[in-house]
Amino acid sequence: MHLNDVEQAMLAGDMGPVRKLAIAHQIKVGEFFGAKDFVPVSQAHVMADTESLGDAGVAWLEMLASHSPAERRVRIPTITDPRGTDFAHAETLKQAAWMLTLEKRTIDAFVKLGVLLTDTCINYQTVQAPTRGEHVAFGDTGVVIYSNSVCGALSNFEGGPSALSAGLTGRTPSYGYHLDTHRQATLRVRVEWTPERLDEWGALGGVIGRLAGHYWAVPAIEGIETAPSSDALKHFGAAMASFGSVALFHIVGVTPEAPRLRDVVSESARLPELRVGSSDVDALRSSYRVDDAIDIVVFSGPQLSLLELSMLADLCDGRRFVVPLLAVTSPQIKPDADRMGLTSRIENAGGTVLAGMCFYQSYAREIAEANGWKRLVTNSAKMVNILGGYGYQPMLASMEACVDAACSGRLA
């Protein structure tokens, strides 16, 4: 890779051992993908729950944080993805003390590194959305696909070590979705049915993600007959990224880089053309339907917006749950939900509103075993894709059906 004077100084250790380690890591990744140079980034978003980090990852962060403040502090605004717990509800989740100790060690390290503990996977709704053409280094696949596709920003999937490295160096290797050449569509998808509910948007995203199949696939989607809401595209993108590792999609006439099909598909391109209808979405949903009885209802992955919490609160009024119902939101939204009475309306029905964590990033296997949770129902297609590997039998349903199931213990 070509390095400018600042980058050469970092690599030589002239700006301290932490930045040297960070840029050496970035060069290794950049050279793997054939990056020619670096591109400056304006923000970094670090995914670092302690189930993923383990003791080894926490120790690595503490090693970075042990250096002097001048050497260790990030150079650009650097924020965090959800933590692995909500300390106020760790006992309810039956998380073990060692999990909380790891979380506290991680938080201490991030504070020393100058990282802002936003603890959110919906920073584009709650902190600061990137703008079109803005180069960023974001973690959480749902954050990246939304930022690339809906905002028109430029980011690759940046795992925790690389996003933190970007925060420390202020740049990232220029490959993948930082390059215009990779942002053109690689397949066309004609949608013959426009979803209405959030679970339907998520399921459609999952179907398209499976069809796309890998990180370098960019679907150009035609046939959407509405202007989807931010929450709809949140579920749509998060599921597409989860099922297919997809980092960028275009909806013709909706997303900023595709006002017309020809803006993302050249006239000479002969792309695969696929059709997706409601039967494909039904098939995906029914493939997860294994039982009528349920053990738990979870709304998470991505964290809920204020509008989603409001919808949920409306459904909870006058109800009484017989199985646990967990609703997970960001630390930025929780105070508003408290102030507006949404939290109390959900909790009066027997639910729990958690903040700053994500269900599947919070020792999902261990809390399932501790609580006897196996049959889980959610309106998040991303969650049903993930939780099977953790020993759950996840099922996908509408928010309304999820709340009904929480009241009866059965999914209708």
Add this chain to the structure above:
Amino acid sequence: MSDGSQLDERREFVARHAMGPRVSGVALVAKDGFSARYDLDRINGVFSRPSHKLAGQSYRDRILVLDAAKGGVATAWMLHEMKARGMAPLALVFNAANPIMAQGMALADLTMLAGFDRDITSAIASGARVELIPECALLRVIG
């Protein structure tokens, strides 16, 4: 898992992307994706997603030959954590890698090859001994 019916007669395959130290070991092959978060029981070192073609099989110290790296940024940390506990695969080989896998393998200093001129999961038999030579971006079948 490859049934050997379409195995390539060639013994060497050149990748477009490579990193990590030279290694050799036993290949575990499937035409399926890979994510440390979605697919693995990392405590016991086995594939745990019921629908995965390698469900129930141990990945520890195997050279995994798979189709595509899948979503989930957690893998970038998890590979490092798995290696620290001696519970990591020996190396990863993909038709299509993604940045997360490269970032995780870089942090863990593990070996990865990706991008071939044919479907690598149908070219290598599960159980074959293979050698990965990243400095030459080369996968060699040795037994």
